[in-house]
Amino acid sequence: MSKTHSRQQLETLAIHAGQPAEPVTGAITPPVFMTSTYVQDGPGGHKGYEYSRTHNPTRQALEANIAALEGGQFGVAFASGCAATTTILHTLSAGDHVVAGDDLYGGTYRIFERVMKQLGISVSYVDPMRPAAFGEAMRPNTKLVWVETPTNPLLKLCDIAEVAKLCHAAKLPLFVDNTFMSPVLQRPLELGATAVVHSTTKYINGHADVVGGVVVTSDVALHERLRFLQNAIGAVPGPLDCFLVMRGAKTLPLRMGRHCENGQAMAEWLQAQVGHGLIERVIYPGLPSHPQYELARRQMHGPGGMISFVVADGRLPALERAVKILRQVKLIACAESLGGVESLIEHPASMTHASIPVDKRAELGISDGLIRLSVGIEHIDDLREDLAQAFASAE
Numbered sequence: 049m050s051k052t053h054s055r056q057q058l059e060t061l062a063i064h065a066g067q068p069a070e071p072v073t074g075a076i077t078p079p080v081f082m083t084s085t086y087v088q089d090g091p092g093g094h095k096g097y098e099y100s101r102t103h104n105p106t107r108q109a110l111e112a113n114i115a116a117l118e119g120g121q122f123g124v125a126f127a128s129g130c131a132a133t134t135t136i137l138h139t140l141s142a143g144d145h146v147v148a149g150d151d152l153y154g155g156t157y158r159i160f161e162r163v164m165k166q167l168g169i170s171v172s173y174v175d176p177m178r179p180a181a182f183g184e185a186m187r188p189n190t191k192l193v194w195v196e197t198p199t200n201p202l203l204k205l206c207d208i209a210e211v212a213k214l215c216h217a218a219k220l221p222l223f224v225d226n227t228f229m230s231p232v233l234q235r236p237l238e239l240g241a242t243a244v245v246h247s248t249t250k251y252i253n254g255h256a257d258v259v260g261g262v263v264v265t266s267d268v269a270l271h272e273r274l275r276f277l278q279n280a281i282g283a284v285p286g287p288l289d290c291f292l293v294m295r296g297a298k299t300l301p302l303r304m305g306r307h308c309e310n311g312q313a314m315a316e317w318l319q320a321q322v323g324h325g326l327i328e329r330v331i332y333p334g335l336p337s338h339p340q341y342e343l344a345r346r347q348m349h350g351p352g353g354m355i356s357f358v359v360a361d362g363r364l365p366a367l368e369r370a371v372k373i374l375r376q377v378k379l380i381a382c383a384e385s386l387g388g389v390e391s392l393i394e395h396p397a398s399m400t401h402a403s404i405p406v407d408k409r410a411e412l413g414i415s416d417g418l419i420r421l422s423v424g425i426e427h428i429d430d431l432r433e434d435l436a437q438a439f440a441s442a443e
């Protein structure tokens with residue numbers, strides 16, 4: 049990020065960072081460089097672009113834009129959030145060890161357990177709400193610390209600054225998956241993280257039409273290694289996807305404001321129903337009932353649009369009630385993913401977190417009655433009305 053960038057506000061950076069007018073025509077919008085290769089004058093006679101897996105101007109524009117939003121120097125874009133995670137983990141070697149928070153997106157857990165383990169990389173999972181736990185789990189062969197905050201799906205928080213202190217003392221890089229917050233609501237690099245990871249599929253793109261990922265860091269050596277691996281492994285996003293994510297990112301600050309307003313209003317409405325038969329518990333960092341409400345206020349610039357709630361056993365068991373609700377919603381879509389303009393609802397135990405073994409899910413608290421709601425930016429009255437009619441079906 050240039051000096052000019054650091055003086056600008058997020059609303060401005062979202063629209064302008066990494067996107068100067070195109071030099072040939074003056075086009076205000078970055079062109080989609082839909083090309084696999086670049087013509088050279090002769091061997092080695094290129095203009096800095098040889099092949100699109102290695103360099104693509106549309107991808108570079110996106111990388112610069114997201115880096116500026118996160119307040120980092122370098123962005124490295126990937127074909128998905130999982131591709132970003134996998135490529136990061138390829139900075140490790142057999143025999144290395146990772147300390148990670150114990151509540152993670154199911155696909156991230158699957159990469160740790162069913163992809164990296166086979167390659168000789170081990171992972172210890174710790175309670176992300178207890179920073180000291182990260183220090184206690186570090187071993188001589190620990191090479192990397194990984195957290196999501198808020199976690200997916202239980203919305204536990206991790207004190208990034210505290211964990212960063214422990215990582216700095218141990219000279220370990222701290223990676224923070226900031227997908228649930230976006231750079232608008234949480235600034236991990238400013239809190240001491242080495243790198244930020246995003247599934248851009250979610251809030252950054254925001255329109256449910258792209259799968260993508262990005263890593264942002266100001267660490268030169270890490271950036272060089274990731275840049276090498278991005279090209280060597282090749283999990284790169286196509287130029288049209290990069291263009292779409294960049295277009296989505298222009299309204300990120302505006303959208304996050306509405307996600308927070310709707311999220312807060314929805315969480316309060318749900319909370320008011322606790323104890324009346326259907327809803328047992330609501331988990332949302334903007335509610336004083338969240339066990340880390342104070343940390344949320346300190347670390348986050350807004351509570352976000354993700355709410356989890358637990359349906360109680362009634363005449364029917366919680367699982368059946370949860371399924372009824374998810375089948376009955378009409379405006380809110382029953383679907384995996386989150387962070388788009390449209391509201392989505394899902395059942396972690398059978399959908400996003402089905403790849404976590406049953407006993408592990410039970411241990412973590414991902415119960416059969418747990419429902420996760422990604423509150424979109426529709427009118428809150430319409431969203432509440434839809435949930436109310438779906439709840440009525442599960443009485």
Ligand code: P1T
Binds near residue numbers: 227
């Ligand atoms: O889906 P993909 O772009 O590969 O991103 C993976 C990923 C990484 N990190 C977090 C915190 C995530 O939530 C995800 C993807 N999550 C979902 C698809 C979901 O519904 O939770």
